[in-house]
Each structure stands twice: as structure tokens, then as C-alpha cells.
Amino acid sequence: MKAFIALVHRELLEHRGPFLVAPLVLVVLMVGATLLSFAFGRVDARFSGAIFAIVPTRIYEVGFLAFAMAWCLYLIGSLFFYCADGFAADRRNNAMLFWKSMPVSDFKVLMAKLTATLTLFPGLIFGVALLSALLLFAIAIVTSAINGGDGFGLLGNVAWVYVQIALSLLVTLVVGLLWYLPFIAQVGALGVVAGRWAIPLSGLLPLLVAIIEWVTLGGLSPVHTYTWRYLSERVDFKVTQGYIEHWFTTEAPFSAAAFATDLVARVDWLQIGIGAGFALAVIYLASEYRRRVNDA
Template structure:
């Protein structure tokens, strides 16, 4: 267990530039731009404070969701390149010889990389996303304080909103990691076998598989096959009606035409979990473990030879 923990810690150390230092730099830039916008008069604090009051803090809710969506895009891209590159990093820096000298199997090494990809690495980015929400939290309360509309009740309302949105973002992150686990494992397995060429191959693989079905079994075109329809379903982002309905109501509320109920993080999180195809997730976990195992066996045999 200690060896496995050490392997995961190694993954964080080797990739902290993408998963910690880079996001910290982005967060610092965001903070600097926010301070600059208010200090040079680009944002009217009295107007923005009144807007927070008129729109029942919907602006803060939507802003926090927007930051969460932006961080999720960053995380998705970073995890893809991590799986496409990190699983082959041992070959380039000769670290494989060191790990081969220890009682650590190739399967455990690759499994530690996949585990890091769904735990500590996205966890660090999510923590920084929460920190950016605190930044937005401070801006919202500061503008209302300057406008004279802030109160202890308002502070509690903002804290409640923060908790509800953070809970929903956390649930969505867990759901996405479970849903896309087989994709990350497949990209990592390809990288373990062929190195950095896994990036273009992973991008083209769905089209190649669909084209193979079209050539062998027929169809209108390569994008009208059972394989392509399954891939579209399996690669689609899990969505819920609650969040979509609330966003539509919130956009209407900001125009002053209609009120909107406070966002309920528990209800939204429940819908996120209920919308998942848990059978497919179970199959995906088995597929991911099988892909990592096959890649480890290939790596072991190639290196031994």
C-alpha cells in the first residue's frame, strides 16, 4: 500500500505543473484582473452591488457555475494529455529501470497512474476551482458592502449558495470521472504501448472503429453505424433537467421579468447521480481494469525482451 501511495505521489510531483502550478497561475491572473477591474473603474461597484441585490444573488450562482464549467474544460483537456503522455513517461526518463528493480509490478504502476488521474490530480484542480469561487464570493460581498446592501443575512445567503453550487460541481466531477474512466484507461493503455503517438490515434480511434463496421457490415456512411451511435451516447456529457431548467429561469430572472427559486444543490446532485447509466459505469470499470492489465502485460514482455 505504501508503494502504491508513493507511485501516486510521484505522479503528482511529475505533473504538478499542469495540475497545480498552471491552475495557480490562472487563479492569480483571475484575481489580478478582478482587482484591476474595480480599482481602475472598469466596474461600477455601486451598480454591481445593486445588481446582486436586485437579482437575488443569481449573478453569483451563475458566475460560480461559469467558473466551474471553465475549470472542467481545463481539467478535461489536461487529463486527456496526461493519459496520452504520462503512461509512457517512464520510457523517456529511464525511470522504468528503477521501478523494475523494486517489487512493483507493471500493472500496479499503470494502475497508480489511472488512480491518480481520477483522484488526486482532478482533486487539486477542483480545490483551486473552489478557491476561485471564494474569490467570486469576496467580490460579491465587497460590492454589496460598498453599495450598502450587505448584511449578516446576505453573507449567510452567499455561503449557502456557495455550498449548494460546490456540492453540485463535486457530484458532477465524480460522475464525469466515473463515466469517462474507460476512455482515460484506453488512452493510457495506447500510450503505454506506443508512446506519444497515442494522442492522434486516440482522437482517430472512434472514427476508425466506426469505419471498420461500415466497411464490413454496410450502412449509409461511417457516421451512421451502431458503433458511432454507441460512442455518441458513451462520450456525451451527463446532463440533468434540473440544472437546465434552473439556468433558463435564472436567465429570465436577471432580466427582471420573473423570480426564480434558490438553487438546490442536493436536488441537482441527486438528479446527476440518477441520470447515470450505472450498468455502463460498471462495464466501464471492468473495461478500464482489463485495458490497464493488457497494457501492463504488453509493457512487461516488451521490456523483458
């Protein structure tokens, strides 16, 4: 267990740039740009304060939701490039020789990378997302108070909104990572075999399978095959449909419990189970390839 924890910790040390340093820099730039926009009159502080005073909770809810979606997109992109690069990093920096000298199997090394992908890195982005929302909420409250609004009197309502959206973001990350697990594992396995070429290969292979189905079984085009339709539905994670789509048309406060219940009910858990099995299979095959290539 200690060796496995050390492997996960190594991933943090080697890849903290895109998952910790860069997000924190983005938060500093975002907050700095917001403060400068008020300081130099690019944003009308009186108008902003009035808006926050009129519909404070709805502004906070929509704003936090927008930031949450932005950080989710950042996480997806970062994980994609990490899996394509990080799963093959040992071969480039000769760290593989060190870990091969320890009683750690190739499968355990790759599982440590997958564990970091599903827990450590999303956790860092989740923490940064909470920090960014907290800082921007503080700016909004101060702006409202300066311009005659009851900014500080809204702290209780704002805190409740903050908790609701934060819990919803956590549920989205957990369910979303489980939903995209087979794609994450596929890119990581391709990274073991082809290194950074995993980036184009991860898109080329599904297209190749669809073309083969189209050629052998017929159809209008590769995009009208079962493979293409299945992958299109599998890639689409309908997080903004259901509860959120309905909530936008009402004046009701955002409810994390209602959101989580709706999302969990709409997710195809059978597909998640199949995806988890596929992920374990491709990681095992990649570890066997890695072991045989290293021993050769």
C-alpha cells in the same frame, strides 16, 4: 501499500505543473484582472454593486456554476494530455529502471497512474475551483457593501449557495470521472504503447472501427453506424440537462440534493460498470505489453 502510495505521490511531484501550479496562476491572474478592472474603471463598480444587491443569490449561483463548468473543461483537457504523456513518461526518463528494481509490478505502476487520474488530480482542481469561487465571492460582497448594498449581511446566503454548488461540483466530478473512465484508460493504454502518439490515435481508432463496420455491414456513411452512434452517446455526459435545465426557468434556489438525485437517476450505471471492466482490461493489457517490452 507504501509502494503504491509512493507511486501516486510521484505522479504529483512529476505533474504538479498542469494540476496545481498552472491552476493557481490562473486564479491569481483572474482575481488580479478583476481587481484591476475595478481600479481602472473598466467595470462600473456602482452598477455591479447594485446588481449584486438586487439579485445576489442568483448571481452567485450562476457565477459559481459557470466557473465550475470552466474548471471541469480544464480538468478534462489536462487529464487527456496527462494520460497520453504520463503513462509513457517512465520510458523517457529511465525511471522505469528504478521501479523495476523494486517489487512493484507493471500493472501496479499503471494502476497508480490511473488512481492519480481519478482522485489526486481532480481533487487538486476541485480545491482550486473552490478557492477561485471564494475569492470572487469576496470581491462581489465587498463591491456590494462599498456601493451601499447589504453585502456583508448576505454572507449567510452566499455561504449556503457556496456549499450547494460545491457539493454539486463534487458529485459531477465523481460521476463524470466514472462515466469517462473507459476513455481515460484507453488513452493511458495507448500512451504506454505509442507514447504521445496516443493523442491522435485515441481519435483515429474509434473512427477506424466505424469505417470497418460501415464497409462490412453497409450504411450511409461511417457516422451512421452503430459504433459511431454508441460512441457519440457515450461521450455525451448530460450534466447540464435535467435539473439544471429546469432550474434556470425558475426562481428557486439551487439544491445540491435535487441536482445529485437527478444526475444519479439519469446516468446509465450499467454502462459505467461495463466501462470500468473495459478500463481494467485495457490497463492490464497495457501492463503486459510494458512488461514484455521491458524484459525483451
